[in-house]
Structure formats: structure tokens, C-alpha cells
Amino acid sequence: MPRPLHTISLRRRLSNWTALGLITLAAIVVTLPLFLIFATVVYRGIGQLSWAFLTQIPRGPGEEGGGMANAIVGSIMLLGFASVIGVPLGIGAGVFLAEYGRNKWGNIVRFTADVLNGVPSIVIGLTAYALVVVVQRHFSMLAGSVALGIMMIPTISRTTEEVLLLVPQSIREAALGLGIPKWRTILSVVLRTASAGIVTSIMLAFARIAGETAPLMFTAFGNQYWSLSLNQPTGALPLQIFSYAVMPYDQAHAQAWTGALVLITIIMFTVILFRFIASRGAIKGAS
Amino acid sequence: MHTVPEHRHAQKRQVSERPVASGSASGDAELEIVPKSRLGARESVVADGIFRGIVVLCALAVLAIVGLIVFELVRESKLAMGKFGFSFLIKQIWDPVAEDFGALPFIYGTVVSSLLALVIAVPLSVGTALFLTELCPRAVRAVLSLLVELLAAIPSVIYGLWGIFVLSPFLRLHIQPFLGKYFGWTGLFTGPKYGWGMLAAGVILAIMILPIIASITREVITAVPRVQREAALALGATKWEMLRMSVLRNARPGIFGATILGLGRALGETMAVTMVIGNRPEIVKSLFAPGHTLASVIANEFAEATSAAYFSALVEMGLVLFVVTLIVNALASLLVWSITRGMPARTLA
Numbered sequence: 001m002p003r004p005l006h007t008i009s010l011r012r013r014l015s016n017w018t019a020l021g022l023i024t025l026a027a028i029v030v031t032l033p034l035f036l037i038f039a040t041v042v043y044r045g046i047g048q049l050s051w052a053f054l055t056q057i058p059r060g061p062g063e064e065g066g067g068m069a070n071a072i073v074g075s076i077m078l079l080g081f082a083s084v085i086g087v088p089l090g091i092g093a094g095v096f097l098a099e100y101g102r103n104k105w106g107n108i109v110r111f112t113a114d115v116l117n118g119v120p121s122i123v124i125g126l127t128a129y130a131l132v133v134v135v136q137r138h139f140s141m142l143a144g145s146v147a148l149g150i151m152m153i154p155t156i157s158r159t160t161e162e163v164l165l166l167v168p169q170s171i172r173e174a175a176l177g178l179g180i181p182k183w184r185t186i187l188s189v190v191l192r193t194a195s196a197g198i199v200t201s202i203m204l205a206f207a208r209i210a211g212e213t214a215p216l217m218f219t220a221f222g223n224q225y226w227s228l229s230l231n232q233p234t235g236a237l238p239l240q241i242f243s244y245a246v247m248p249y250d251q252a253h254a255q256a257w258t259g260a261l262v263l264i265t266i267i268m269f270t271v272i273l274f275r276f277i278a279s280r281g282a283i284k285g286a287s
Numbered sequence: 288m289h290t291v292p293e294h295r296h297a298q299k300r301q302v303s304e305r306p307v308a309s310g311s312a313s314g315d316a317e318l319e320i321v322p323k324s325r326l327g328a329r330e331s332v333v334a335d336g337i338f339r340g341i342v343v344l345c346a347l348a349v350l351a352i353v354g355l356i357v358f359e360l361v362r363e364s365k366l367a368m369g370k371f372g373f374s375f376l377i378k379q380i381w382d383p384v385a386e387d388f389g390a391l392p393f394i395y396g397t398v399v400s401s402l403l404a405l406v407i408a409v410p411l412s413v414g415t416a417l418f419l420t421e422l423c424p425r426a427v428r429a430v431l432s433l434l435v436e437l438l439a440a441i442p443s444v445i446y447g448l449w450g451i452f453v454l455s456p457f458l459r460l461h462i463q464p465f466l467g468k469y470f471g472w473t474g475l476f477t478g479p480k481y482g483w484g485m486l487a488a489g490v491i492l493a494i495m496i497l498p499i500i501a502s503i504t505r506e507v508i509t510a511v512p513r514v515q516r517e518a519a520l521a522l523g524a525t526k527w528e529m530l531r532m533s534v535l536r537n538a539r540p541g542i543f544g545a546t547i548l549g550l551g552r553a554l555g556e557t558m559a560v561t562m563v564i565g566n567r568p569e570i571v572k573s574l575f576a577p578g579h580t581l582a583s584v585i586a587n588e589f590a591e592a593t594s595a596a597y598f599s600a601l602v603e604m605g606l607v608l609f610v611v612t613l614i615v616n617a618l619a620s621l622l623v624w625s626i627t628r629g630m631p632a633r634t635l636a
Contacts, residue, residue: 012525019527023422026414027431030501033494034438037449044452092345100342109346111620112353118616119356119609120555122582126589126605130359150352157349181331183338211442214557214582218589238444242558245448253452260445271440275433 038264045261048254054262058224058240062249068259070226071235074141075263077228078220078236079210081145086152087202091191093153094160094201099186101161110158117154124150125215133219139233144220148209155205156198163197164190196277203274210267213238237263356609364603366595375603381568383588388600390607392568396485396578397608400560401553403489403574404496409546411493412501417530419501420508432505439498447562450491455482455563458490463575478573481565486574488564492556496549503548503623507541508534544622551615555608557582581608 052067059066093113097106128147133139167190175185191198213236216222221233222243228234237259244256367375371388378389415435419428459482466476515533524532535542565577566587581604592598 008523008525012528016525016527019530020422023414023417026411027418027423030411030415030438030497031431031434034434034441036453037441037445040449040453041445089345089348092342093349096342096346100339101346105346109349112350114620115613115616116349116353118551118555118612119353120557120582120612122555122557122585123356123360123605123609126363126585126602127356127359129589130363130602131355153349153352182335183331184334186338207440211444213442213444214586217586238442238558241444241448242562245444245451245562256448260448263442264445267440267442268437271437275436 041257041260041264044254044257046258048258049261053255053258057226058255061247062251064251066255068235068237068240068255068262070223071237071240071259072262074220074223074227074234075210075237078141078144078148078216078234079206081141081230082148082152082209083202083206085145085149086156086205089149090153090156090201090205091160091198093157094164094198095186095191097157097161098164099190110161113154113157116150117158120214121147121151121212122214125217125219128215128219136231139219139221140231141220141227141234142230144216144234144236145230147215147219148212151209151212151215152202152205155208156201159201159204160194160198163194163201166197167193200274200277203270203277207267207270207274210270211238211263213242360602360606360609364599364606366599367603370596371600375600376607379568379570383592383594383597386594386596388596390581390600390604392570393579393581393584393604394607395570396564396568397554397580397582399574400485400488400492400564400578400580401550403485404492404553405546405550407490407493408497408500408549409542412497412545412549413504413535413542415497415501416504416508417534419505421526421530421534432502435498435501438494439502443495443556443558444562446491446495446559450487450559450563451483454490455487458482458487462486467575474572475574478571478575480575481577483563483577484565484575485571485578488560488578488580489574491559491563492553495556495559496552499552500545500549503545504538504542507538507545507623510541511537540622540625544619544625547615547619547622551612551619554615555582555612557586561586581605 050067052065053069054067054072055069056065056067057070058068093109097110097113100106101109124147128143128150132143132146136143171189171193172185175189176182180189216236216239220236220239222239223233223235241256241259241263244252244259247253367388371378375388375390376394377391378387379391380387380389381392382388415431419432423431459480463476463480463482463486467480470476511534515537516529519529519533560580561583564580564583566579566583567577568579568584569576571578585601585605585608588597589601592601
């Protein structure tokens, strides 16, 4: 028989309410920094945001005016080339894990991908430095793209694997039963069915690397001028924010905040778009 | 009449799941239900082989990349290893001019800032996870979990920027005087109050690892069987007693795993830390004092490391960081996996 509440001792009721109150408080405290950071970035960044900021290159340190156009374009190009490296390898490895990797070898690759996911980004930067910069003898966009591309692989492959496993086995069997070879089944049926999920995995990886600074510091290196060559050092938005933030000029700080506003807008847009696609159902026609 | 369709359904599901469940060495053997002769064209067998080869190459690339990371780190740090040997890890000297390097202050800074972050982040994220799964109204849950997810998407350089211009002044004006006055006797909160320093690094790191600990803890809590909760409630437990006795106790190894995973993130975090920690290689007991970490020293000094020994010493720090995070992450995955493997949604691995 259920016991009426008032027969529970005062001590137990008190500890119950205290604990539940603390739990609720924790949830509130956790969301606080998010609002504070957003508010500060918008408040301090919006002042300098202008057409000039988005279209001009930086002026000298501490000078009025100028913008981060080269860094914005540099970031976009870095992300593009990183995707050229990271997306095919990531999806390929994901297909291996889901379709051929239900065994010991799959477990080894799965574990290694998790290890790669946990490698600090600065260590990936060191590796890209040793692999590309040392060989080329100078910093370059290529080196930066290699570092970012490596960082994309584990995210994409593990998410792709998860999405492919959600594709019902009956769909595969139906395709195979029609006499379609396995490779066609995977390419035209399985991957097609899971395409929305794979797109979200790419965007997830994008959001992760878009703000990365550490692996770019001694690969892409940064550049105050226009540079669209894969072979030359290039500016990137996070690098530019960092170098302005540690300068001793108020004008540079203001620009750093505006850069942060631009960067955070790009990333949040990607994440929310990703949530939207994911909520629309990662798998078309799964049920 | 009711049992027949259900039985048939169960049977059907069993059949359709068979190829996934039996993960033998010949993983695709079961899929070739159609005899090869029926497939006819020999080309399709060849094409299958080629496709498989491409996919296997992608998977090998993952192994190769991790192999390359280890290889390059070891190769580039050989010089420092030979020159300083084991004493590299326990020396406090950091003198680029005399080319004498020891990593101890950096290891100390990395460990202390990360532990500080855990002390702040773990109670908060477990609380958040409990709130999200057990207390929160359904409408709030979606919004709140989106917010926590967005927190994870903020780039580390923006955390750093915020740390320099908002958090540090706040700590200097409001938190540090309070801590110094009432807890100064512990020796942890003494000395000049700059705002930035070890304490600021710990707080920033805590904010950064909150989302990952909270989301994994949430997963682990969800995995605790419903009957456990119902049993506690049926025995007359209050809600908190139920959470403590059946949810938290069962989820404990998983929460520990989430904590370790958060630790792995904190150890390797670079930009935000280097922007607020003060970058001074000293071992000081007070958390108000500036410090330095393995990751931040690489970020700060790599570009100016002109001599071979200096360069090699920095790469060796990278190697130390890599090995430590590797161990920490492996431990964490093992713990989380041991809890969530029973979940129906995750029959993988």
C-alpha cells in the first residue's frame, strides 16, 4: 500500500528537497557560461562588424580600420581542402566498419579511430609539421589542411558507421536478392539510404575543426595578406582572433571580438542546421 | 490469437539480424545467400573485390595515420631523449639558452589544471545529467540539451578570449579576494591576485569539459534499467533516495568513465589554457600563481625553437602528452563501454 507523504520523516523530506534543488541549480549554473559567452561575443563584437571588416585585410597593429577578409577566405579554403582529405577517407573507413568490420579487424580499426579522436589537436599539428612543413621547408595551407583533414576522419567514420548500421538489413537483402552485386548495393542502396545521416556526420566534423587553432599555429601559420595558394602560409579566422587577443592594443581586441562573432555565427549555423537535418530523420525510408 | 503474429515477428527479426550478430572472420559470407553462379558476371566479383579493397585502404589509412603520429613524434624527439634521458620528466629547469630542458613544471601544470577542472565540472555535469533525465519537464529537456551541445561547439580560442577579458577580471575582483580571505590558510589561495593563472585555467577547462561529461553521464543514466528505479520507489524511497540508491550506484562506473574522458580532453586542451594560465614554468602551490602546461608550451614556443635540442624537447613534450591521453582515453572507453554495451540501441562493437 502506498505510504502517504507526510509519514516520511522530516529529515528524509529535507534531504530530498535539498538534493533535488542542488541538481536543478547545477543545470542552471551549467547554462550560465553559454549565455555569458554569447552575450559578450555579440556585445563586444557587433560594434566593429562592418562591410569593411568582411572585405578588407588587416591594417598594421593597433591601427583603426581593416578587416579579416583574408582570414575568413583562408579558413574556408582550409576547411575545403581538409574535407577533400577527410571526407572520402572517413566515409570509406565508416563503410568498412559497418559492412566488412563486424570482426576482429573491425574492432582494431574502431579502437584506432577512437584513439585518433582523442589525440590532442596540438599533437596532430606537430605531426603535420613533421610530415609536410619539414619536407616542404616552409609553412603552407597544405600543411594546415592535412592537420584539419586528419582531425575530421574519426568523427566522420564513427558516425557513418552508426548511421549505416541503422539501415535495415532487409534493404540490403532485398538488393542482394535482386542479384545486385555487393558493391552496388552498398553504393546505391545503403549509402543512398543513409545519405542524410552522412551529411550530418560531415557537418559535425566541420563544426569541430572550424574553430581549431592549435593545429594551425605551425602549419598554416597565419598571414596578414591575401594568399590563395595551397603552397603558401595562409591566414585563418581562429589564428587571427588569437593573435589579436594577445596584442596590447584595444583596437586589436575589438577586432578579435568581431572575428569571434563571425566565427561563432558560422559554427552555430552549422550545428543548428545539423540538428535540423538530424531531427528530420537521419535515415530516409528506414521504417 | 495474439501470440501468433508476435511470434512470427520475433522470428522475422531474428532472421534479419543474423548477419550483424554473427561477426565471424568471414563477415560477408552470410550475405551471399544467392549462389555465385546466379550473380553471373565474373566482373561483379572483381568489382566487389576492388570496392572492398578501396574501403579496406581507407580503414588502413586510419591505422597508418596513428602509426605516423607515433613514428614522427618518436623520431623528432630522439635527440632530446638521448640527451636528457629519463631525467627530462623530473627536472624543473627550462633554459633554452643553456639548452637544458626538464618537463616537470609542465607536467605539474597540466595535471593540476585538469584536476581542478574535474573538481568543478564533475558535480555540475552529473547534476545536469540527472536533471535532464529524471527531473526535467519534457519541453525544457530539448532546449537544455541543445544548449549543452552548443557549449561544446564553441571554439577553444573564443573560450580563451572570454577568459582573458571577462573571466580573469571577474576572478580578480570577486572570487580571488573571497577565496584568499576565507581559504587562504590552506595555502592554495595566496599570493598576488592577477585574475589569470592556474585557477582561471581550471575554471575555463571545467566549462569546456562540462558538455562531454554531462552527455556521457546522461547516456549511462539512461542505461540503468527502469525496474531498478521502480523497485526503489516501491520500497518507499523518496526521489533523491531512489536516484542515489538505484540510479547513481548503478551508473557509478560509467560516470567514472565519463570523468576520465573529460580528463583526457582537459589534458590536451591548448588554446584557451595558454591564453589564461600565464605561461610561466614554475611549480607553485598557490592556484593564484601562473603556470604552464605541456600543450601550452608547445603552442607558445614551437615557432621560436631555433636549436635542434629545443625543438626536440618540445616534440618530446608532445609525445608525453600523446601517451598520457592515450592511456586515459583507453581507460575511459573501456569503462563507458562496460556500462552501455547492454543497451539495445547500441548493439554495435
